Amino acid sequence: MDGATGEKPALARGAGRHVLVVAGDPDLAELLSTTLELAGYRISLSCTGAEALTRVAQYRFDLVVFDTGLPDMVNFSRERRPALPHRPPVLLLTEYDRLHRLAPELGLGERDYVTKPFRVAEVLARIQMLLRGPCPGPLRGNPLEYGDLVLDDTVCRARRGTRALDLTPAEYRLLRHLLVNAHRVLSKEQIGRYVWGDHRGDNAIEQLVSRLRRKVDRGDGPALIHTRRGFGYWLGRADGNA
Incomplete structure (x- = not known):
């Protein structure tokens, strides 16, 4: 994986939280389990999706790291999956061209994803964010909504109104x-730490925000992405209405 060697990220303190790593590739499984153990997490391994769902149904995990490239992913359906008494958050490892198929049928909890090839530091940052739980805010249901802005994590797509x-x-x-x-x-x-797992520098972030603002705020609706000069950026209607 990109950055898997020769890089020494600042490892987060896992505080003994239990993470299930689901990966069929032995090298990937070893990389993830070794890295997370060094970061202070307790690790269990599964090499198939079916085994992972069985284990999640039997044991309580704090988080699941799931490689969506597993061959048996195509066999899952809402009818066949077991009832899960606990729905841990899941970090999905996926190829860029598979973003539209991030296995919403797994029935796990809050989700985030990292595209492959990934950097170890980004995986650790994503795990930290997921374990902190969802942030409060004026959101409604799933998908996430703010006014006419809608994000659907099941397919990683966004729209503003009908656009x-x-x-x-x-x-x-x-x-x-x-x-x-x-x-x-x-x-x-x-x-920077949320998007890439580290701070990329002001110019990279300014360019990213500028590109996003052009896509989100293009049209007749009120601007939603704002700059607080000297502090950062925020999303919302300036009049406070959602």
């Missing part, structure tokens, strides 16, 4: 982060 937003993975991740923190100013460092 579909053609977003890159980084733009989608930024928009989601702004949305779940609606009316809160997020610093460039906070945005």
Whole structure:
């Protein structure tokens, strides 16, 4: 994986939380389990999706890291999956061209994703965000909504009113982060660590926000993405109405 060697990310403290790693590739499974153990997490491994769902139904995990490239992913359906007494958050590892098929039928809890090839630091940052739980804000239901802005995590698509937003993975991740923190100013460092797992520098973040703003705020509706000069960026209507 990109950055898997020669890089020493600042590992998060896992505090003994139990993570299920689901990966059929032995090298990927070893990379993830070793990294997360060093970060302080307790690790269990599954090599198939079916085995993973059985284990989630039997044991309580704090989080699941799931490789969507598993061959048996195509066999899942809502009728065949077991009832899950606990729905842990899940971090999906996926190819860019598979973003529209992120296995919503797994029936797990809050989700995030990392596109492959990934960097270890980004995986650790995503896990930290998921374990913190969903952020409060003026959101309604699933998919996430703010006014006429809608994000559907099951297919990783966004729209503003009737207009579909053609977003890159980084733009989608930024928009989601702004949305779940609606009316809160997020610093460039906070945005960089959420979107990429580290701080990429002011220029990269400014360009990303600018591209996203052109897509989201193009049209007749009120502007939703705002700059708080010297502090960062926030999402919401300036009049406070959702």
